Each structure stands twice: as structure tokens, then as C-alpha cells.
Amino acid sequence: MTWQKRIVVDPGILVGKPVIKGTRLAVEFIVDLLAQGWTEKEILRNYPGITRADIHACLAYASASLHAERVYPLQLELA
Secondary structure (H helix, E strand, O other): OOHHHOEEOOOOOHHHOOEEOOOOOEHHHHHHHHHOOOOHHHHHHHOOOOOHHHHHHHHHHHHHHHHHOOOOOOOOOOO
16 A cells, blocks of 8 residues: 555645544654654554554655655855
8 A cells, every 4th residue: 555545635634734544643743753762552552543554654655755855956156
């Protein structure tokens, strides 16, 4: 299963932030919990409405977003 089936963007939910489908839990929130050292087990215990696959979809979404990011250097004119 791909993240596209589990992550939705709806302007009416959290001002359009990507969330786990059927919840108001933002992808960034789940990624932040993992970055703070929470385990999957802790997240699932504290947020019983989501699944292990939802957590993995959040990570896949974050990865896809980073892969799509483009950085363009600014050219500064020195006087």
C-alpha cells in the first residue's frame, strides 16, 4: 500500500496540512514524535485510532516530500 491511500490533504482539516486519513493527526506530528524518540508501540498506545501502516505512510510521505524538494542557489551580485 502506498502513502497516497492513507495521507490526505483537505483545506478543511488542519488548514490543509497532510493528515492520516480519518483523523486530525498531522504527518508532521507523527514524524516529530518519532524524532523525539517515541517508538511505534508508544504512538499506537497513545493514539489507538491509527495503525502501524499509518505511521509508515507518514514516513513515506515525508520521504517523498524531501525527494521532490528542489533547491536553487541565489546568484548574488557583488559590487
